[in-house]
Amino acid sequence: MFVESAVRWAALGVLLQAGLQASAESCPPRCVCPDEATEVICSGKHLNTIPEGFSGDARRLDLSYNKIRTVGRRQFSGLPQLQELDLSENLISMIEVDAFQGLQNLRTLRIKNNRLKIIPVGVFSGLSGLRFLDLSQNEILVFLDYTFKEMVNLQTLEADENDLVFISQRAFVGLQSLQELNIDRSNLTSIPTEALSQLQSLMRLRMLRLTISTLPNNAFRRLHRLQTLIMVSWPTLDTMASNSLIGLNLTALVISNCNLSAVPYSALRHLVHLRFLDLSYNPITVIQSNLLGDLLRLQELHLVGGNLLRIEPGAFRGLTYFRMLNVSSNHLTTLEESTLHSVGNLQVLRLDGNPLACDCRLLWVVRRRLRLNFGGHQPTCSTPDTVRQREFRDFSEKELPRLFTCRPTRILDRRPQEARVEEGATVLFSCKADGDPAPSFTWISSHKTKVSSTGRIRVLPNGTLEVRYAQVHDSGTYQCLASNAAGNDSLTVGLYVKAVAQNRTIPFFTEEDWLEPLVPQATNSSAETAKPYPFDAKTLIIATTMGFLSFLSSVAICFVFMFFWSQSKGQIKHTATIDFVPRSSMGGGGDGGDGGRFTMKLI
Known part of the structure; x- marks a missing residue:
């Protein structure tokens, strides 16, 4: 019995030693392989190249935070079960x-965070099952046609913080399952x-920190499933086309x-x-009235840190699902109840950071x-002084009710204001009023229309009506x-404009109007005054010259012209002979004399 026990312990030791040796062989040096070698961690080991000797059963391989510069052809072909590969924070340029x-x-x-400048077509060949790809924080300049063509199941592509200047038209061909794309901090200008x-x-597109100034029409055509669009930190973006x-x-x-200096209502x-x-x-600076009504399902509006001075009555009219308004850190003095469709639906209101006037x-x-x-x-009162802070x-x-x-x-x-003027005059009608809060002024014209702040007839900022060129x-x-x-x-004023007859006579100048004034002659001269010439000698000389x-x-x-024309005719005649018949000396017919001939030389 003792011998049998010894044999069993010896066999067990051999098996254990073989298992440990197999485990050591399946884990490369300087790497850690917990969980029965299905996970290989080589992060931060100062590796210059990708090691060998991985277990074929490995499902996760972490090679991040090393000094690897190149990934060779079929570098991981012995890892058919691998599901996650991390090459981040290396020096990979190829x-x-x-x-x-x-x-x-x-x-x-x-x-992520390598030194890639370009990705040759075919690099991602064989990755038809990939779901997540992170290429962020590299130096990639361009995505070429068909770069991702075999990645038919890719769902998320992180491409932010690269030096992208161009994305080829067919670069994303094959990404038929992509749901999220992030392109941040690139050099794209369109x-x-x-x-x-x-x-x-x-479904989700994020573009941060770009230098694009205009969003053109049809900028995102065919993206019918896109649900979230994020455009943040485009400091030059000031225009959005109506169909962008x-x-x-x-x-x-x-x-x-x-x-953006105004809410892009048309877009x-x-x-x-x-x-x-x-x-x-x-x-x-303003949220205008009755221009957001088409956003039937809008629930939240955030406009933080802008230059908002006012929100006009009816600004959110028709928005029956509106629940949250965040206009903190602006320049608003009030928010009237009439701005909302239904006050009872509002659940969250951020007014802090505004100079609020606490009145009715x-x-x-x-x-x-x-x-x-x-x-x-909590919102805080800025005025009046009795409730400040x-x-x-x-x-x-x-x-x-008291405050x-x-x-x-x-x-x-x-006092009655009435102006009777002639056509072309400029008239001013003042309208001064007080109240708390300060009143606004509206003028209604004689044609029962509202007078605007621009044009020949306009309302000045102080409430005065100006009629120019009446x-x-x-x-x-x-x-x-x-x-x-x-x-x-209200106050009513009267304006009466009198028509002025127009003198439409066309000026007529006689010959004397063009002559210089006569020089007075001496009183003892008996000679008749001579009329001067219309032009002096200097003018005549210049005109003649x-x-x-x-x-x-x-x-x-x-x-x-004749010289060049003659040179282009091939054979040139330098003489011309002219026949002539002299006319009768008495003016009769032309048959009274003999004919003649002379020759003329052409130059």
């Missing part, structure tokens, strides 16, 4: 064609429309940190499925301070309407 052949089960490939149109399954986003069915759109009107809109950090216009917000979500940032949550219900008040508008000078048809009554949130007041030079020029041109 990947040979067919480098990844044999990795038919590979799902994730990371080549949208690669043709290349993107190959990605008809794309046509054909898209977006649910989320971000255009922030750009140079947005097609996005009837849009739910999330972010226009933050653009120099937008904001009373509706303060009364909902317990139900509204301010995103953890107080947060909305600090007000009690009893003091609201949040407005003073109705009142016209200050109600015409007869401008006559009539004009009404000034001064209004604020507490009420309005100019005419003579013109004549000589014409003659010279004729001679030159």
Whole structure:
């Protein structure tokens, strides 16, 4: 029995030693292979080349943070089970064609932060099962045609922070399953429309830090499945064509940190499925009324850090699903209740960071301070002085009617204003009013139309009506309407313009009008006063000289023309013979004398 036990222990030791030797052989030097060699970790081992001796059962290989410079042809052909390969944070500048052949089960490939400048066509050959590819933080200049043509199952492509200047029209051919594409911080100066149109399954497109100034029409055509479009930090983008986003069915759109001075209403009107809109950090000054109504499903609008001065009444009219408005860090003094379609639907309101005037216009917000979500940032009053720096949550219900008040508008000078002028005159009608908040002024013309702030008849910033170059048809009554949130007041003025007869006689000059004035003669002279010539001697000499030079020029041109014409005729005759018959000396017929002939030499 003792002998049998010894034999068993010896056999077990041999098997254990063989297993350890096999395990050591399947894990390259300086690498760690936990989990029965299905995972090989060689990260940060100062490797200059890709080691050998991997187990054929390996499913994950991490070669990141080394000094590898080249990936050779069929470098990983002995790893048919590999599903994840990480080559990030190396010095790779060259990947040979067919480098990844044999990795038919590979799902994730990371080549982030290397020194690739170009990817030859065929590098990704054999990666038909790949789902995720990270090429970010390289130095890639161009994507060539058919670079990704065999990657039919790729879903995510990270290509941000490269030196891309051009994406070929057929670069993305084959990416029929791609759902997410990120192109950030590149040198592209225009949208690669043709290349993107190959990605008809794309759902999310992110483009950050580009130097594109204009978004043209049909910039994203054929991307019918795109749901999220992110354009951030385009400092020169100031124009979006009216059909730039046509054909898209977006649910989320971000255009922030750009140079848009107005909400791009015409470009947005097609996005009837849009739910999330972010226009933050653009120099937008106003959200106009009744221009967002086409965004039927809009739920959130973010416009943080802009130059917003006002949001006009009815700005969100028709948006029945509107839930969140974030306009923090702007220059708003108020937000009137009439801006929203239904106040009861609003759930989140961010007004912090604005110089709010706490008067009757904001009373509706303060009364909902317990139900509204301010995103953890309470709005704060800036004016009047009695409530300066107080947060909305600090007000009690009893003091609201006393503090949040407005003073109705009142016209200050109600004396009749009437102007009777002739055509062409300029007329000014003043309209001064006070109130709290400060009233706005609207003028209604004699034709019952609203007068704008531009044109021949216009309203000046101080509320004065200016009529320039008055015409007869401008006559009539004009009404000034001064209004604020507490009420309005009006003033009527009269303008009467008289027609002026026009003198349409055409000026007529006689000969004397062109003559120089006569020099007075002496009183003791008996000679008759002579009329001077119309032109003096100097003028006559100049005119004669100019005419003579013109004549000589014409003659010279004729001679030159005749010379070249004669040279182009082949055989040239230098003499001409002319026959003639002299006429009768008495003026009768031409038969009274003998004929004659003479010869003329041609030059």
